[in-house]
Amino acid sequence: MTTSTPATEEHHDVRLFGLVTFLVADGMTFAGFFAAYLTFRAVNPLPEGSTYELELLLPTINTVLLLVSSFTFHRAGQACRADQLGLARRWLLITGALGVAFLAGQMVEYFSLPFGLTDNLFASTFYALTGFHGLHVTLGAICIAIVALQTRPGGAISAHSHFGLEAAELYWHFVDGIWVVLYGILYLL
Amino acid sequence: MRYFSFSLDHKVIGLQYLVCGFFFYFVGGLLAGAIRTELATPLSDFMPRDTYNEVLTLHGTVMIFLWIVPVVNGAFGNYLIPFYVGARDMAFPRLNAVAFWMIPPAGLLLISSYFLAGAAAQSGWTAYPPLSLTTPAAGQVVWILSVLLLGGSSIFGAVNFIATVLKLRRPGLGMMQLPMYCWAMLGTSLLVVLSTPVLAGVLIMLSFDIIAHTGFFNPALGGNVVVYQHLFWFYSHPAVYIMVLPAFGLVSEILPVHARKPLFGYTTMVYSIMGIVVLGLIVWAHHMFTSGTPPWMRLFFTIATSFIAVPTGIKFFNWLATLWGGKIALNSAMLFSCGFILNFVFGGITGITLAQVPFDIHVHDTYYVVGHFHYIVYGGTVFVIFASLYHWYPKFTGRMLNEDLGRLHFLLTFIGFNLCFLPQHWLGLNGMPRRVAEYDPTFETLNQVSSVGALIMAISTLPLLVNVVVTAINGKVAGDNPWNALTPEWLTSSPPPVENWVGEAPLVTEPYGYGSVHASSSPSVSPAATRR
Numbered sequence: 001m002t003t004s005t006p007a008t009e010e011h012h013d014v015r016l017f018g019l020v021t022f023l024v025a026d027g028m029t030f031a032g033f034f035a036a037y038l039t040f041r042a043v044n045p046l047p048e049g050s051t052y053e054l055e056l057l058l059p060t061i062n063t064v065l066l067l068v069s070s071f072t073f074h075r076a077g078q079a080c081r082a083d084q085l086g087l088a089r090r091w092l093l094i095t096g097a098l099g100v101a102f103l104a105g106q107m108v109e110y111f112s113l114p115f116g117l118t119d120n121l122f123a124s125t126f127y128a129l130t131g132f133h134g135l136h137v138t139l140g141a142i143c144i145a146i147v148a149l150q151t152r153p154g155g156a157i158s159a160h161s162h163f164g165l166e167a168a169e170l171y172w173h174f175v176d177g178i179w180v181v182l183y184g185i186l187y188l189l
Numbered sequence: 190m191r192y193f194s195f196s197l198d199h200k201v202i203g204l205q206y207l208v209c210g211f212f213f214y215f216v217g218g219l220l221a222g223a224i225r226t227e228l229a230t231p232l233s234d235f236m237p238r239d240t241y242n243e244v245l246t247l248h249g250t251v252m253i254f255l256w257i258v259p260v261v262n263g264a265f266g267n268y269l270i271p272f273y274v275g276a277r278d279m280a281f282p283r284l285n286a287v288a289f290w291m292i293p294p295a296g297l298l299l300i301s302s303y304f305l306a307g308a309a310a311q312s313g314w315t316a317y318p319p320l321s322l323t324t325p326a327a328g329q330v331v332w333i334l335s336v337l338l339l340g341g342s343s344i345f346g347a348v349n350f351i352a353t354v355l356k357l358r359r360p361g362l363g364m365m366q367l368p369m370y371c372w373a374m375l376g377t378s379l380l381v382v383l384s385t386p387v388l389a390g391v392l393i394m395l396s397f398d399i400i401a402h403t404g405f406f407n408p409a410l411g412g413n414v415v416v417y418q419h420l421f422w423f424y425s426h427p428a429v430y431i432m433v434l435p436a437f438g439l440v441s442e443i444l445p446v447h448a449r450k451p452l453f454g455y456t457t458m459v460y461s462i463m464g465i466v467v468l469g470l471i472v473w474a475h476h477m478f479t480s481g482t483p484p485w486m487r488l489f490f491t492i493a494t495s496f497i498a499v500p501t502g503i504k505f506f507n508w509l510a511t512l513w514g515g516k517i518a519l520n521s522a523m524l525f526s527c528g529f530i531l532n533f534v535f536g537g538i539t540g541i542t543l544a545q546v547p548f549d550i551h552v553h554d555t556y557y558v559v560g561h562f563h564y565i566v567y568g569g570t571v572f573v574i575f576a577s578l579y580h581w582y583p584k585f586t587g588r589m590l591n592e593d594l595g596r597l598h599f600l601l602t603f604i605g606f607n608l609c610f611l612p613q614h615w616l617g618l619n620g621m622p623r624r625v626a627e628y629d630p631t632f633e634t635l636n637q638v639s640s641v642g643a644l645i646m647a648i649s650t651l652p653l654l655v656n657v658v659v660t661a662i663n664g665k666v667a668g669d670n671p672w673n674a675l676t677p678e679w680l681t682s683s684p685p686p687v688e689n690w691v692g693e694a695p696l697v698t699e700p701y702g703y704g705s706v707h708a709s710s711s712p713s714v715s716p717a718a719t720r721r
Binding site (some may be wrong): 039 | 280284344347349351352355356357382383384385386391393401404410419420
């Protein structure tokens with residue numbers, strides 16, 4: 001522990017750069033899933049009676065929820081940098097609530113779908129993709145909860161030291177961006 | 190005893206990788222010995238066929254994921270990169286330690302699957318479905334879990350290397366002044382970040398097929414096995430470069446020191462590495478020429494694969510030009526490096542033959558491929574690992590390895606290796622399939638030659654072990670810089686202090702300035718930085 005402390009003090013903070021590198025890797029996992037899905041769709045016909053059609057209303061509302069949550073997180077970051085931690089915390093809680101609402105919407109959709117995980121290739125891919133993304137949203141919501149706690153007076157986050165908030169924000173934008181692609185190719189295509 | 194603890198020092202972590210890697214090398218070597226013993230006779234009389242499948246699967250997985258990748262990236266990368274960029278540690282020391290400590294549990298998990306789950310994975314290191322769906326499930330799932338852990342470790346390591354090389358360079362040190370190993374590790378880490386997650390994704394899908402009975406890759410349920418192959422090889426072809434690019438980097442450090450000449454063609458070396466990275470990502474389907482690949486795809490992947498010979502060839506001529514007219518010291522490090530050049534040229538040429546569709550269809554899934562592959566990863570990378578061990582052991586421990594034992598080690602390894610793998614090309618051309626415990630009796634003689642070679646390789650590890658143990662206790666004291674090398678790791682004590690340098694980190698802008706006008710016999714360090 002002591003061996004690294006002086007070294008990390010010497011150089012500038014590269015943690016966000018590291019996070020970006022990791023998100024590239026994470027994005028490649030999704031890229032693999034997307035490539036598999038698109039190939040299945042192009043090559044493997046579904047069995048009789050199955051369809052690619054999905055109910056669009058709920059996922060569209062969910063998309064809007066996530067996009068708005070990206071905006072609210074951005075506001076939280078702005079407020080934090082302006083040293084208004086109370087305001088930042090409020091925006092964070094709104095963002096977290098939107099994230100949880102998204103997950104709840106996802107659950108409702110899961111229970112109302114006419115197919116299960118193993119019904120056909122499309123069903124399996126659908127659950128794998130949305131489930132993997134939902135896992136990311138869940139992790140993001142937990143991060144938001146932690147960051148929101150840290151913005152309380154005396155917490156780890158202040159106007160001068162807010163790496164945790166920036167990292168969570170970057171991650172959240174990434175998860176939203178992935179959802180937009182996912183929504184495009186899974187629901188609209 | 191900090192070598193057994195959760196240390197954050199990059200040098201400790203590097204040596205932890207190295208020792209852990211060598212442990213798994215011996216495990217994988219025992220498995221290889223079992224394979225060659227079985228293949229000494231045409232019948233499966235040494236072990237049952239299922240056991241043979243488990244052994245070959247574990248051999249491949251252990252050697253790739255627990256020996257070569259961790260050692261050639263993790264061990265030497267963690268030890269050397271901070272020195273080379275003039276830093277006191279990696280960018281993320283804690284992540285670095287986490288990445289290492291994911292490896293021993295993953296390795297034990299993999300090996301224990303042989304005992305605990307009743308049967309280890311039997312579908313080879315490629316785990317192709319539907320084979321991996323029909324072999325015993327428990328072992329296959331443990332295998333997936335283990336590979337996922339090792340892939341995660343690899344990604345964490347790569348994030349660290351990229352951040353360290355790009356962001357932690359000492360002020361005044363430009364990218365084009367870095368020792369070549371930094372460029373090699375940068376290229377390798379880019380490949381890891383871009384391709385390893387795809388393997389993770391496809392293995393998660395495969396585990397769904399096994400556990401939840403989805404049908405992604407199960408033709409009986411409407412799935413598509415070729416999609417698995419595409420995604421698997423999108424990682425596993427770059428994986429060859431993940432294993433071999435760092436070796437290119439290491440050999441570029443070793444040759445100039447022992448030939449007393451600057452590294453020839455630095456700039457072309459850098460562009461070649463980056464060229465290999467780009468090309469390495471777009472050639473994966475040359476592993477799938479017999480998987481019903483459409484003609485246009487075959488054409489594209491043949492041409493792209495053949496193109497890799499260009500940057501690789503540039504690197505080889507640069508190494509030869511580095512040696513040309515040099516004051517070559519034929520010590521163990523140099524011998525293993527020259528052995529690498531010889532073996533890898535041969536493996537590279539057979540690689541070009543395999544890229545050609547008509548020839549590939551003839552030898553696909555035969556021992557020709559096995560021979561080619563081992564010329565790349567053993568004749569290439571493992572030879573460089575040994576060269577690096579002889580080169581950097583004095584820095585690691587402060588003691589020199591014994592040269593006589595080192596030369597004996599080289600001689601046995603070189604003879605054993607070629608005896609073991611050269612005959613496999615003939616076997617493959619004549620149609621002996623890989624991954625079988627039984628074969629046609631006409632192949633017996635060549636197989637026995639190969640098995641004798643394997644025995645010599647096994648014996649060749651003895652001088653190495655004796656050497657390491659004896660010299661660690663009683664070796665010649667190395668001093669700070671026994672090779673009169675110019676790269677920064679030699680400008681500090683052996684072994685180095687915890688934060689690498691007492692005082693300021695030296696600025697080394699000419700890591701290969703041997704025999705040039707600027708550098709005399711003393712290292713070319715800027716005056717301000719020589720304070721120690």
